[in-house]
Amino acid sequence: MPPLPGHHTAMLIQAAGVAARYGTTPALSGIDLTLERGEIVTVIGPNGSGKSTLMKLLIGAIPPTEGRVTRAPGLTVGYVPQRLEIDRTMPITVDRFLSLGSRVKPAQKAAMLARVGLADVLNRQMSSLSGGQFQRVMLAQALLTKPDLLALDEATQGLDQPGVAAFYRLIAEVRDELGCAILMISHDLHVVMSATDRVICLNGHICCEGAPTVVTDTPEYRALFGLGTEGALALYRHEHDHHH
Amino acid sequence: MLDDFLFRATLAGLAVALAAGPLGCFVVWRRMAYFGDATAHAAILGVALSLTFSVSLYLGVGLTVSVIALAVASLTGRGFAPDTILGVAAHGGLATGLVAVSFLPGVRTDITAYLFGDILAVGKSDLAVIALGAAGVAALTVWRWVPLLTATLHPDLAIARGIAPRREQLFLTLALAALVAVALKVVGALLITAMLIIPAAAARPLTRTPEAMALTAIALGALSVTGGLRLSATADTPAGPSIVVIAVILFLVTATLGSLRR
Numbered sequence: 277m278p279p280l281p282g283h284h285t286a287m288l289i290q291a292a293g294v295a296a297r298y299g300t301t302p303a304l305s306g307i308d309l310t311l312e313r314g315e316i317v318t319v320i321g322p323n324g325s326g327k328s329t330l331m332k333l334l335i336g337a338i339p340p341t342e343g344r345v346t347r348a349p350g351l352t353v354g355y356v357p358q359r360l361e362i363d364r365t366m367p368i369t370v371d372r373f374l375s376l377g378s379r380v381k382p383a384q385k386a387a388m389l390a391r392v393g394l395a396d397v398l399n400r401q402m403s404s405l406s407g408g409q410f411q412r413v414m415l416a417q418a419l420l421t422k423p424d425l426l427a428l429d430e431a432t433q434g435l436d437q438p439g440v441a442a443f444y445r446l447i448a449e450v451r452d453e454l455g456c457a458i459l460m461i462s463h464d465l466h467v468v469m470s471a472t473d474r475v476i477c478l479n480g481h482i483c484c485e486g487a488p489t490v491v492t493d494t495p496e497y498r499a500l501f502g503l504g505t506e507g508a509l510a511l512y513r514h515e516h517d518h519h520h
Numbered sequence: 521m522l523d524d525f526l527f528r529a530t531l532a533g534l535a536v537a538l539a540a541g542p543l544g545c546f547v548v549w550r551r552m553a554y555f556g557d558a559t560a561h562a563a564i565l566g567v568a569l570s571l572t573f574s575v576s577l578y579l580g581v582g583l584t585v586s587v588i589a590l591a592v593a594s595l596t597g598r599g600f601a602p603d604t605i606l607g608v609a610a611h612g613g614l615a616t617g618l619v620a621v622s623f624l625p626g627v628r629t630d631i632t633a634y635l636f637g638d639i640l641a642v643g644k645s646d647l648a649v650i651a652l653g654a655a656g657v658a659a660l661t662v663w664r665w666v667p668l669l670t671a672t673l674h675p676d677l678a679i680a681r682g683i684a685p686r687r688e689q690l691f692l693t694l695a696l697a698a699l700v701a702v703a704l705k706v707v708g709a710l711l712i713t714a715m716l717i718i719p720a721a722a723a724r725p726l727t728r729t730p731e732a733m734a735l736t737a738i739a740l741g742a743l744s745v746t747g748g749l750r751l752s753a754t755a756d757t758p759a760g761p762s763i764v765v766i767a768v769i770l771f772l773v774t775a776t777l778g779s780l781r782r
Contacts, residue, residue, distance in 0.1 A: 332679075335679070336679075353680045354680070355679075355681075357676050357677055360674050362673065365548050365549050365551075365724065366549045366673075366733075367724060367727045367728050367732070367733055368728075369728055372729045376673070427680065
């Protein structure tokens, strides 16, 4: 049996000296980055800083204009897009949505929905789900592709803070169970998922990177995040040596 | 039976309904109604060019519509809003076509036959082309169904699954162009979009999955064709518009049912 993709090496994606342009407008430059199996990387940055471009470069949706992106052979990416609206013009049940592309056994679908904390939604219309339910279905859809890398593009948009915290806890559990890498984009510059191994602050290039500060026990944390987030959120302290 | 003009008309209409049902669902989901209009109006230019160069109407219209549809697709998003480009293409194609037809020497052309269709004049060779074309469009839609559906739901979701949304868009554009060429004789340039959109929209309230909506759209399109032809035969109304009128009635019925159920 051939080795499973990526199992012989921890490296999933490597970007070396990568730049991207839209027409003549530079979007990203000088990106060096390695994603390894099992790690959670959060990319933060202001609007227009190139976060989505970086994700597209890494998953291979767009080619770099400079440098090289190397992906482990056979890499499977599970993708959870930014709050996606399924138009009411398209009738589609959760059941049908989860087997889009490849057939998935009904028992598998039910088990995955239970895993992401949803019960009895298989026969609901996608357009009738609440924001939190919808994002969980999107996550289930991504996980059913058995991804090596789970890519989340501002997947928590439209969720309230306890909703975000619950979503983050779920992601951390998923990583522990499946051992996949997680690449997450967030528009929040200071508050990140506490299970994040590495925060990358982006603004056209990588401004700084490091681990978030977990401050769950301090009264200030509770004042900031309130109760009910149960340590799923953490602060990121930026260390910039330059100004924009 | 093929010698009966009404039988030929029914078969031609059913063939168009078969191809238009699933394709019309994508037009509805992707909000391409105006795109359908633009390509259909451009068909009149195709008619003029076919007559000028004495080539098959189906070929001339198919090629002209493909070129205009691809031009619209590639121009969109370069400083003009999509509806502006479509407006230019639709009315430009229609007006240029009408002007060009008036220049044709010695050809007595009844342009209304192309604007409103002439389903009762479908001959045996027309029927063969319409049936083959419709089967081709239907086969293309079935073949690209899952990638097109995924790209329609979310382009990036499609990319993550190894699907190229722009390529799928190209398939859809070409399928639309082919359908316009095939349906020109059946419902005419002004009403082709109706055959795409109305059965699909009428199917929406009755269905829970994309596949069911496509199949129901085919069934409602077929019902419109047979009902419209019957209305035309008994009340001596124009055939193409009668088909569309029946489709609209079906739409009103299912829309009412849908809102009552909610």
